[in-house]
Amino acid sequence: RKTYQVDPHGINMAASWAGTPVPFTAKNRVKISVRDKVLVLLQSEGDTQLACFSPWVSLKGLVELVARNAPQKIVVRKHPYNPPSHEMASFVQSFPGASWDDSPSLSAALDRYDLIATLNSSSAVEAMLRGKAVLCFGEALYRVRGAVACMTEDPALLRETLTNLDAIPIWVEAQKAVAHAMLARQWTVDTIPTKLEGLLRSIPKY
Numbered sequence: 217r218k219t220y221q222v223d224p225h226g227i228n229m230a231a232s233w234a235g236t237p238v239p240f241t242a243k244n245r246v247k248i249s250v251r252d253k254v255l256v257l258l259q260s261e262g263d264t265q266l267a268c269f270s271p272w273v274s275l276k277g278l279v280e281l282v283a284r285n286a287p288q289k290i291v292v293r294k295h296p297y298n299p300p301s302h303e304m305a306s307f308v309q310s311f312p313g314a315s316w317d318d319s320p321s322l323s324a325a326l327d328r329y330d331l332i333a334t335l336n337s338s339s340a341v342e343a344m345l346r347g348k349a350v351l352c353f354g355e356a357l358y359r360v361r362g363a364v365a366c367m368t369e370d371p372a373l374l375r376e377t378l379t380n381l382d383a384i385p386i387w388v389e390a391q392k393a394v395a396h397a398m399l400a401r402q403w404t405v406d407t408i409p410t411k412l413e414g415l416l417r418s419i420p421k422y
Contacts, residue, residue: 228269228356230268242362242390243387245384246387250328250329250330251330253288253291254286257332271369272369278333281369286375292317326343331351331381333351334352351374352367360394363391
């Protein structure tokens with residue numbers, strides 16, 4: 217079901233609950249069966265996620281970092297509502313071995329890949345619930361050590377993480393705890409009238 221995030225402080229990493237600790241007990245490391253490919257999730261180039269919470273001004277930065285340094289081949293998935301520009305399409309194809317994901321849906325793509333690279337796409341939450349290894353390169357509500365591999369612009373960190381997959385620091389318990397904490401703060405259409413009224417009453421009047 218489609219959900220919404222409503223918060224007077226802001227959305228994404230500007231939300232009032234950003235940085236709230238999520239407790240978990242690490243027991244089971246995420247299992248990675250498909251080890252020869254990394255699925256790179258594209259986002260909207262005009263999104264605040266890129267403008268405010270990214271180390272790059274363009275998603276080309278993410279694509280290039282992963283394409284040049286991952287031991288695996290990269291498969292790029294376009295944003296469902298923002299097709300890549302001709303320039304981005306050519307940029308992706310300029311890397312040997314790079315290809316485009318042709319899965320009909322994100323769910324279908326996640327059936328095919330276990331390693332997911334993203335800036336800070338909300339699609340990562342579904343990947344976490346599916347037990348996929350998410351590499352997060354930007355600021356995100358789900359960027360919690362143990363739930364995702366917290367990446368930076370450092371190519372050495374990326375190479376080390378993707379070379380030592382048996383030691384990847386991602387735990388199933390952390391994934392579920394963080395994903396459910398996020399989903400608990402999302403509103404479905406049928407809950408908006410009740411929740412919005414409560415939210416408006418809680419805002420101080422000056």
